Amino acid sequence: GLGGVKVLFVSNPVLAGLTEIVRYECFVFRISDEMGAFRSSPPSIQQLTERYAMRANIVFATSERLCEELRYLRPDVVYLPNGCDYDHFAALPRLEPLEYQHIPSPRVIYVGAIADWFDVDLVSWVATRLPDISFVLIGPVIGCNLKDLQTHRNVYILGPRAYSDLPAYMQHADVGIIPFLKSRLTDAVNPIKLFEYCAAGLPVVITDLAEAGRYANQDFILKAKTCDEFIMLLEVAIQHRDKVRDKCKAFAHANSWAARFATVMSLIEEERY
Secondary structure: OOOEEEEEEEOOHHHHHHHHOOEEEEEEEEEOOOHHHOOOOOOOHHHHHHHHHHHOOEEEEOOHHHHHHHOOOOOOOEEOOOOEOHHHHOOOOOOOOHHHHHOOOOEEEEEOOEOOOEOHHHHHHHHHHOOOOEEEEEOOEOOOOOOOHHHOOOEEEEEOOOHHHHHHHHHOOOEEEEOEOOOHHHHOOOOHHHHHHHHOOOOEEEOOOOOHHHHOOOOOEEEOOOHHHHHHHHHHHHHHHHHHHHHHHHHHHHOEHHHHHHHHHHHHHHHOO
16 A cells, blocks of 8 residues: 655565565665574575665665675675664663562573574573572573573573563663574674663673674673683673663663664765655
């Protein structure tokens, strides 16, 4: 039922066929993942990505690696990282979730899909070494065996929770983690949860990932290259959480979706489509 539109903005190459259906003045193509690295992706996904990257008026990619891979086709590809709904996660403190009454502090939280990129062995090992810290995992389990994690008394696998409830779970935790296995896929990921954790006032500990590691600093985004370092940085982050809260929030505010939208619109207006 769509007629003509001024801007057709597509973030998934599978949906780029809309260019054949919808009349548009400006086609914006945003590449947010290394799509070919997903097990579920068909072999043709790279061809689709390249086809529509060539056709688009403006091309965005969410990581430097994705930009590099596209520059032979589109030298003008624009680096545009992900962002977060800052107001949602930085809102006035929410009431502590009832589940937390049975989950002692300090709490380390992970929010997101628990799939083949999630380092189960790392989390299991860290939980063994840090028995006085609670590890809270929130999100759907997708083809990932959590048998080892379920044996730990300090690991709490809660499953999915409503988006509206996530700020409360984060605000009453102490550290956010991104324990991803290093791979072609995860090295190209610009993780939204990084910004969401920070908006909730949490320091973040990540594994040795290329794109996410670009944000690592000595204050509130800490990158671990080894299991021992992951443990050490978790302890540091817990100890300094209150000291870095304002820095976390300022960082997230600068990386909000509102800020990203302003960048998108300025480029569209410059092109005068």
